[in-house]
Amino acid sequence: MKLKSIALILPLFLFVSCKVAFVPAYNGTAIELVKSGQGLTTKLHVEENATYNDEQYTLYNSYIASLKAFDQARANSNLLLPIIGRYQAAFNTLRAQHKGKGTLTPIELKVHNEQLQAFLNDLLVVENNFKKQN
Amino acid sequence: MFNFQVFAANLLAAVANTLQNNFTTPVKQFIEETLASKEERLKDIAQGVLDKQIDLKDVPEYAKVELNIAEADLLAIGILTATEAQDVINALVEKGTALLNGLVPTQQVK
Numbered sequence: 001m002k003l004k005s006i007a008l009i010l011p012l013f014l015f016v017s018c019k020v021a022f023v024p025a026y027n028g029t030a031i032e033l034v035k036s037g038q039g040l041t042t043k044l045h046v047e048e049n050a051t052y053n054d055e056q057y058t059l060y061n062s063y064i065a066s067l068k069a070f071d072q073a074r075a076n077s078n079l080l081l082p083i084i085g086r087y088q089a090a091f092n093t094l095r096a097q098h099k100g101k102g103t104l105t106p107i108e109l110k111v112h113n114e115q116l117q118a119f120l121n122d123l124l125v126v127e128n129n130f131k132k133q134n
Numbered sequence: 135m136f137n138f139q140v141f142a143a144n145l146l147a148a149v150a151n152t153l154q155n156n157f158t159t160p161v162k163q164f165i166e167e168t169l170a171s172k173e174e175r176l177k178d179i180a181q182g183v184l185d186k187q188i189d190l191k192d193v194p195e196y197a198k199v200e201l202n203i204a205e206a207d208l209l210a211i212g213i214l215t216a217t218e219a220q221d222v223i224n225a226l227v228e229k230g231t232a233l234l235n236g237l238v239p240t241q242q243v244k
Contacts, residue, residue, distance in 0.1 A: 086206045106187070118172075118175075122206045
């Protein structure tokens with residue numbers, strides 16, 4: 001009888017434990033992912049890419065999609081996803097501008113790079129706050 | 135005659151005023167850093183226009199991205215509630231839009 005009770009209670013206990021498990025918002029992989037984005041952003045705006053290169057932009061778009069997918073599964077994703085949404089919107093604007101113009105001047109490349117880097121800096125601010133809270 | 139530097143200064147002042155009116159010391163450093171980097175980018179844009187390396191008709195697009203960045207900056211300040219952030223975003227968008235509406239693409243830089 002006692003054994004039967006334990007057999008019934010144990011799965012329930014495990015289920016409840018799983019539901020309240022603490023998932024820390026801080027994740028070292030996330031910081032690495034944002035930093036790799038900084039490198040990718042710089043690479044997208046080197047002089048060799050002054051002429052619109054759809055392949056490079058598609059690659060960058062995949063990076064944003066993977067960042068979004070990664071963050072969607074995390075605790076506190078509600079802080080990260082709105083920033084990524086604005087990052088994606090800005091990227092689409094700058095991509096369309098580059099596509100429309102065909103070739104960017106060195107200053108335009110610099111501004112595009114600095115604008116996209118600004119979003120990654122914001123994501124790093126959030127990630128570092130998670131680290132402090134951890 | 136359109137003067138981009140005046141436009142950039144006005145945009146910065148609008149952002150700064152909105153931020154300062156809505157926040158106190160805990161976020162001051164973040165705001166200062168944000169404004170400094172924004173100022174740097176706007177100077178680059180202004181210089182690009184003056185050097186004819188940036189077409190004046192592209193400036194509103196850059197300014198729109200800057201407003202996107204301002205929104206992201208505010209969201210990065212984790213201490214804000216969603217309502218507070220939304221109030222500031224609305225004010226920024228309103229002021230930014232008013233400034234953008236004052237920009238006539240056909241005008242030439244001196």
